Amino acid sequence: MPDEPNRAAEARAIDWLVRQRDPAFDDWDGFTEWLAEDASHAAVYDAIASLDRDLDALPRTPPIAMIAEAPPPRRLSRRRWFGGAIAAALIGAVGLSVPGLLGSDGRIETAAGEHRAITLADGSTIDINGGSVIEIDDDRPRFARLESGEAMFRVAHRDGDPFVVETGGARIVDLGTAFNVVRRDRTTSVAVSEGVVLYNPDRDNVRLTAGKGLDARDGASAPPVVKDVDIAHVGGWRSGLLVYNGAPLSVVAEDLRRTAAIQIRIAPNAAAVSFRGALIVDKDRGRTVADLAALSGTRAERRGEGWILTR
Template identity: 30%
Template sequence: MHDSRRIEHAAAEWLARRDRGDWSARDERAFEDWLEASTRHRVEFLRVQAAWREAGRLQALAAGLPGGTVPPRGAWTIGALVPATYVRAARARATQPARRWRYALAAGFALVATGSALWLGWQLGGRSEADYASMLGQVQAVTLADGSNVVLSSNSRLHVRMTRGERDVELLEGEAYFDVAHDAGRPFVVSSGGRRATAVGTRFSVRSDAQDVRVVVTEGKVRFDAPPGADGRATPVSLLPAGSVATAGRNGVFVRSLPVAEAERYLEWRSGFLTFDDTSLANAAAEFNRFNTRKLELADAAIGDLRVGGNFRWANVDSFVKLLEMGFPVRAERLPNRTVLHAR
C-alpha cells in the first residue's frame, strides 16, 4: 500500500477503535506511541478526526457496517460516507459566480481552437505549433498532434512545435506531466530553464521554478541535460530510469532514486492532492499558493521551519490551516484575500 494511504488508513483505524467503546489503557499507550513515531502520523490523525467530527461522526452514517470498521478509501459517496466538508466544498464550487465559469468556458474554447489549428497544420504540412495554458487552480489535460497526452498543472504554459523529424516542447511556466506517444525516430524533448528532458516513449513530469527545474520519471527512461555552453563544451548528462527525481539548479543536478510508487507522490496534484513528508511549513505553504488565489503568508520566520506531513486537497486550504492550529503552535489570521500564519 502507498505510504501516505497506509498512514491515512491507520489513522482512521485508530479513530474507529477509540470510538468503539472498549478502549483500554493499553490501547491508549499504543496509540500515543504511534503518534510520537512520526509527525505525519499526528497530522493525519488530526485531519481524519476533523473530517469525522464535521461529518456528524461517520460511524453513525455508515449504517450496516460493524463497529470499528473503516470503509476503504474511494468507497465514500455523497449521502453515505463522504465527509460533510467535501459536500459543502462541492456545493460552494457549484455556486461560484458565473464570471468564473465564463473564464473557464472561454479558456476551453481557446484550447479547442488551438488544438484544431495544430491538427490541421500537421495534416497539411507535417508541421504544427501551438500554445497551451492553464489558469490558477486549474488542472488541464490536452492531446498533442502526435498522440502524446499532457496534463498541465495550475498556472502553467507550454509552447509545442512538431515536424516530421522533431517533437519540441518548451515549458514556459509551471509544471506538466507527459505521457509520450512512442516514436523512436523522433525523440520528445521538453526544455525549461536551460535544461532538456528527452524521451522516446515514456511518462514523466517537468516542473520549472524560479531557480530550479525538476524532472520526475514514472515509466521508461529520460535523458536529462543542458545545451552546450557558449564555449561549445558539452554539459553532464543524466540518464533517469523510472523512479528518478532529478532537480537541477545553480549547484548542478541532484538525483534521487525512489520506488516508482514513491515518485508518483510528487504528481498527486493531478488528482487534487498535495503530499508532504517531513516538509517545512514554508515549502508546504508555497505549494498551496501554487494552486490558490487566497494565499498563505508566514508572519514569523520561525514557524517556517516546522515540519508537516500528510495528504491534503490543494483546493481545501482552510482544512490545512485548521489542522495547523490544532496540532502546532500556530495561530491563523484570516483576512479577505489571504491567511496569515503567526507563531503562538
C-alpha cells in the first residue's frame, strides 16, 4: 500500500538507536547522512525513539501465577509495529507458582517459543525462555540449576543466604539482584542488570556489577571474557526485543528458535557473518526474519516450515 512505512527504514532506525546507546558512539556524520537520504527517515526515527522511551513503562516480567490469554487476532497499523511486536511477544507467556505445577523431580522444560515465570518460596522469580530446562530443589529453596536454554533471575535479598544458580560446571552466586543466564553449546553467558553476582567464586571469582556480563567456555584455559552490556536490554527476550553487538548469525538463529520458535538455518557461505543491531519479534515471523536479513546483509529464503539465510 502507498502509505505503508518503509520496513527497511524502521529496522535501520532501530539500529541507529541501539548504536547511540553506546557511550563510544561517534558516527554522527553517518547518522546525519542517513537522515538526509529521505525526508521520511527523521519521522521514522522519532517514532521509534518515542516507542523506545515507553519500554521502561512495560512490566519487567509477565504476571506471576497467571496465564496470559491471547487477545482476539487483529491487524496492527504498520506504523506501530515496534510497540505491537513487543506486546505480541508476551502473548502465550505462562506464569506459575512452584507448588504442584513442577515435575516430581522439580524439573521444568519449555518448548520453543514458550515462556514461563515461576515464583519461589523466598519471593525470588525466574522467567524461563523457550527451549530451556531448569531444575528447582525443594530442599534448597535458594538454588536453581539451568541445564540448557535461558532464564532471567530476580533474586530476593537475604543477608548471609546467597542464591546459587548452577549451569554447566559453573556456579553463579547472588545476594539479591537481577541477571540473565544463557547456556548453549558448552558455553555460559551471564548479564547483570541490577546488583552484583559472583561467577565461580571458588575458581574464577569474577565479580559482575550491573551493566557487566561474561562469556565462559567449558574447559577453556583462558579466563571468562567480561564485557559491557546494556542494562535496558538484559532479559529483553521477555518483551520481544533481541539486541546484538557482533554475534554470529548462528547465535541469533538459536535465540530466535528459543524465544519465538522461528526455525532458521545458516548457509555455509553466511556462517562467518556477524550481526549487530536490534530485532523485534513480530507476530508475523517472516517480518522478523526479513529484518534480520536486511540488517545482516544476507538473503532469507523460505524452506519448508523455516528459512535459510545465504550471502
